[in-house]
Amino acid sequence: MTDRSPRASRAGLILVPLLLLAALTACGSENDPSPVAPTAASSSSDPADDTAATEPPADAEPAVTLVDPWVAAAPQGVTEAYGVLVNRSTQARTLVSVSSDVTDVVELHETVVVEGGQMLRPVDGLEVPPQDGLALLPGEDGITLVNVERPLEDGDEVALTLTFDDGSSLDVVAPVRG
Numbered sequence: 537m538t539d540r541s542p543r544a545s546r547a548g549l550i551l552v553p554l555l556l557l558a559a560l561t562a563c564g565s566e567n568d569p570s571p572v573a574p575t576a577a578s579s580s581s582d583p584a585d586d587t588a589a590t591e592p593p594a595d596a597e598p599a600v601t602l603v604d605p606w607v608a609a610a611p612q613g614v615t616e617a618y619g620v621l622v623n624r625s626t627q628a629r630t631l632v633s634v635s636s637d638v639t640d641v642v643e644l645h646e647t648v649v650v651e652g653g654q655m656l657r658p659v660d661g662l663e664v665p666p667q668d669g670l671a672l673l674p675g676e677d678g679i680t681l682v683n684v685e686r687p688l689e690d691g692d693e694v695a696l697t698l699t700f701d702d703g704s705s706l707d708v709v710a711p712v713r714g
Contacts, residue, residue: 598706599625600664600698605710607694608674611687617679617696617710618672623664630661630701634679637695641682647675656680661701690714 605619617636623629634642645656654675662677664670672678679696688694692712699705 597624598704599623600629600631600700600704600706602696602698602706602708602710603669605696605708606713607681607688607710609688609690609692609712609714610684612684613682615681615684615688616674617681617694618674619708619710621662621664621670621672623666623668623670626666627702628663628666629704630663631698632661632701633699635697635699636681638686638688639681639684643680643682644678645680646677688712 600621600623603620603622605617607617608615617634621631631644634644636642643658644660644662646659646662647654648657659677662670662672670677681694690712694710694712696708696710697705698708
């Protein structure tokens with residue numbers, strides 16, 4: 537029987553979304569977000585119409601997404617949110633805060649090795665490298681929901697708003713898993 541290391545498992549969880557990202561990126565570029573042909577209104581040569589070309593469409597996918605988000609079931613108190621943050625942009629993005637509909641206290645943490653085991657240490661942000669991902673897994677860096685006042689049971693949903701250092705935010709609904 538072969539044991540897989542936590543690093544190998546983590547790499548596998550990052551690899552799948554990154555392959556999906558590569559496939560999606562190959563279909564277009566940041567400068568050409570959609571394959572839609574120009575319309576008469578958008579093909580105007582009037583320089584005043586150039587503002588539409590510099591602003592991303594309202595329905596454009598955000599630079600950073602959270603793939604396979606979920607929250608661990610808990611009777612109340614403390615739990616964690618998991619998933620893989622995928623950064624499609626060419627610049628690093630740092631997750632600087634998270635808010636939730638189940639608590640007013642959400643912390644970002646890193647997992648550090650200490651004598652006799654591991655411990656969670658609060659951090660000001662979690663960096664997501666450009667064109668890469670950051671796995672938020674049990675026993676790894678992540679998002680801690682503190683002072684959860686009601687039980688979170690398998691099948692419930694938790695709303696999360698992730699805010700990044702560039703001012704962008706991402707709203708996510710994560711299912712609770714037991």
